[in-house]
Amino acid sequence: MNQLSSSLTTPNVVALGEHGLDVTLADGRTQYFNYYWLRDNCPSSFSSVTRERSFDIFHLEAAPRAAAARFEGDALVIEWSNEDHVTHMPVDWLAIYAGGGRRRDPADLPREAWFSDHYQNVPRFSQPELVASLDRRAEWIRAMLVHGFTIVSDMPDSDEGLTRTAELMGSIRPTFFGTYFDVKLHINPTNTAYTAGALELHTDTPAEEFAPGIQFLHCRSNTVQGGESLYADGVAVANAFRTRDPEGFRLLSETAIPYFCEHDTYDARSRQYVIELDQHGEVSGLTISQHMADIFDLDQKLLDDYYPAFCRFGRMLQEEKYMMRFMMKGGECMVFDNHRIVHGRAAYTATSGERYLRGCYVDRGEMRSTYRALVSEGRFKS
Numbered sequence: 001m002n003q004l005s006s007s008l009t010t011p012n013v014v015a016l017g018e019h020g021l022d023v024t025l026a027d028g029r030t031q032y033f034n035y036y037w038l039r040d041n042c043p044s045s046f047s048s049v050t051r052e053r054s055f056d057i058f059h060l061e062a063a064p065r066a067a068a069a070r071f072e073g074d075a076l077v078i079e080w081s082n083e084d085h086v087t088h089m090p091v092d093w094l095a096i097y098a099g100g101g102r103r104r105d106p107a108d109l110p111r112e113a114w115f116s117d118h119y120q121n122v123p124r125f126s127q128p129e130l131v132a133s134l135d136r137r138a139e140w141i142r143a144m145l146v147h148g149f150t151i152v153s154d155m156p157d158s159d160e161g162l163t164r165t166a167e168l169m170g171s172i173r174p175t176f177f178g179t180y181f182d183v184k185l186h187i188n189p190t191n192t193a194y195t196a197g198a199l200e201l202h203t204d205t206p207a208e209e210f211a212p213g214i215q216f217l218h219c220r221s222n223t224v225q226g227g228e229s230l231y232a233d234g235v236a237v238a239n240a241f242r243t244r245d246p247e248g249f250r251l252l253s254e255t256a257i258p259y260f261c262e263h264d265t266y267d268a269r270s271r272q273y274v275i276e277l278d279q280h281g282e283v284s285g286l287t288i289s290q291h292m293a294d295i296f297d298l299d300q301k302l303l304d305d306y307y308p309a310f311c312r313f314g315r316m317l318q319e320e321k322y323m324m325r326f327m328m329k330g331g332e333c334m335v336f337d338n339h340r341i342v343h344g345r346a347a348y349t350a351t352s353g354e355r356y357l358r359g360c361y362v363d364r365g366e367m368r369s370t371y372r373a374l375v376s377e378g379r380f381k382s
Contacts, residue, residue: 013030014069014070014071014076016066016068016069017032019034019035020032020033020034020035020037020038021033021035021038021066021069021078023076023094025091025095025098026091029098029099031098031099033094033098035063035064035065035066036057036063036064038064038066038078038087038089039057039060039064039080039087040053040055040057041089042055042085042087042089043087043088043089043090044085044087046379051378051379060083061082062081062082064080064081064083065080065081065082066078066079066080066081067079067080067081071091072088074090074091074092075088075089075090075091076088076089076091076094077089105372106371106372106375106376107145107368107369107371107372109142109145109146110146111145111146111147111148111235111282111283111284111340112146112147113233113235113236113239114147114149114233114236114324115233115236115321115322115324116232116320116321116322116323116324116325117324118149118233118324119324119325119326122147122149122150122151123140123143123147123149123150123151124150124151124152124153125139125140125143125150125151125152125153126152126153126154127152127153127154127155127156127161127165127333128154130152130165130168131164131165131168134374137168137370137374138371138374138375140152140168141169141367141370141371141374142371142375144169144214144335144336144337144367145367145368145371148233148235148285148336148337148340148341149231149233149334149335149336149337149341150335150336151332151333151334151335152165152332152333152335153331153332153333154331155218155331155332155333157220157330157331159180159358161218162180162216162218162333162358162360163360165216165218165333166216166360166361166362168370169214169335169362169366169367169370170214170362170363170366170367170369170370171362171363171366172360172361172362173212173213173360173361173362173363173366175204175205175208175212175361176205176207176208176261176266176268177205179360180358180359180360181358181359181360182356182357182358182359183217183355183356183357183358183359184354184355184356184357199344199345200290200291200344201230201232201288201317201318201323201342201343201344202288202289202290202291202292202342202343202344203234203285203286203287203288203289203338203339203341203342203343204289204338204361205261205268205292205338206259206270206272206287206288206289206292207259207260207261207268207269207270207292207294208268208270209270211270211272211287211338211339212338212361212362212363213337213338213339213361213362213363213364213365213367214335214336214337214338214361214362214363214364214367215334215335215336215337215338215343215359215360215361216333216334216335216359216360216361216362217328217333217334217335217336217357217358217359218332218333218357218358218359219328219329219330219331219332219333219334219356219357220330220356220357220358221330221354221355221356222327222328222329222330222353222354222355222356222357223352223353223354223355224348224349224350224352224353224354224355225348225349225352225353226346226347226348226349226352227327227345227346227347227348227355228325228326228327228345228346229325229326229327229328229334229343229344229345230323230324230325230343230344230345230346231323231324231334231336231341231342231343231344232317232322232323232324232341232342232343233322233340233341234283234285234286234288234317234340234341234342235283235284235285235340236322237286237313237316237317237319237322238275238283238286238313239283240316241275241312241313241316242283244316245309245312245313247305247309248308248309248312248313249275251305251306251309251310252273252274252275252306252309252310252313253273253274253275253276253277254273255273255298255302255306256271256272256273257271257272257273257274257293257294257296257298257306257310258270258271258293258294258295258296258297259271259272259287259289259292259293259294260292260294261292269294272287273287274286274287274288274310274313275313276339284339284340285337285339285340285341286339286340286342287339288314288317288342290314317342325346328357337364338361339364
């Protein structure tokens with residue numbers, strides 16, 4: 001556990017209690033720290049090799065209790081009763097968790113909402129640069145965390161090119177459609193995307209209990225008439241909906257509805273919230289798909305309010321203010337947050353050319369993990 005820099009001067013007051021310590025920090029605050037927590041998080045409890053906790057608090061024969069505690073330099077020193085062990089805990093590290101504070105997460109970045117005029121400002125990255133540069137890779141993932149949508153250009157015209165690009169962010173995550181999916185005309189389509197018809201704005205695979213987080217759509221060719229791509233930022237729409245329709249927002253963020261996807265070899269079902277909130281109560285995204293919505297099996301009286309709110313929000317998603325339209329180009333890969341960005345497609349003329357997209361997914365948790373590893377020191381790196 002490395003010591004963080006701090007402007008705190010060494011505190012000099014510590015009082016032993018029955019279940020924990022009262023420590024007066026240099027800023028004058030007196031904070032309580034539980035004995036179990038102090039013993040469990042002793043720096044010696046963690047292996048610098050595996051970076052995991054090596055101490056097992058379950059094996060203590062008695063509840064941890066301090067026999068004595070004092071400050072030495074920049075550390076709180078605790079001598080434990082019923083155990084031949086002494087803890088040296090950095091004061092600046094201790095101050096981080098005073099009052100239940102969370103460890104800073106570099107991947108917890110504020111989102112920037114965008115609107116229909118965003119196409120010219122979409123963050124763009126060259127695939128060879130992402131392969132060659134860790135700094136550019138960190139910039140790319142930061143843009144995903146903040147904007148939820150990026151375009152990667154100069155993609156190799158190969159299946160391996162998509163694999164390599166996705167794996168820069170994390171492991172490829174299969175769904176009931178397989179590890180990859182090909183968006184082109186299918187003779188017996190199992191999804192509306194595999195036709196030439198219009199595809200309404202939606203998020204992918206909502207019928208999965210945990211739908212994949214990041215979608216990669218590699219455009220291999222696009223020479224058809226029509227087929228304009230449609231994207232909207234669910235954060236922008238839901239934030240506006242929260243102001244426009246507070247009760248509708250509450251219903252869509254607090255009531256889970258059923259989704260399904262059924263064919264010969266799978267029958268996926270889940271319940272999801274249309275509007276998703278993060279740990280701060282802010283909108284983190286959406287889960288919505290008209291063609292995968294199951295029969296709403298909610299109380300019919302609740303539906304008197306829920307259905308109109310659901311429809312008001314669905315119409316709002318399609319307002320021109322929010323919908324970004326553009327034609328995908330061969331050699332580009334659209335990378336976007338499947339829990340934030342709704343996407344769709346205008347109809348196209350199947351006989352006018354070729355339209356072929358190859359897609360896959362990576363989980364959002366893996367993306368955040370990769371970003372933290374790229375930009376932060378962690379607890380154990382020197």
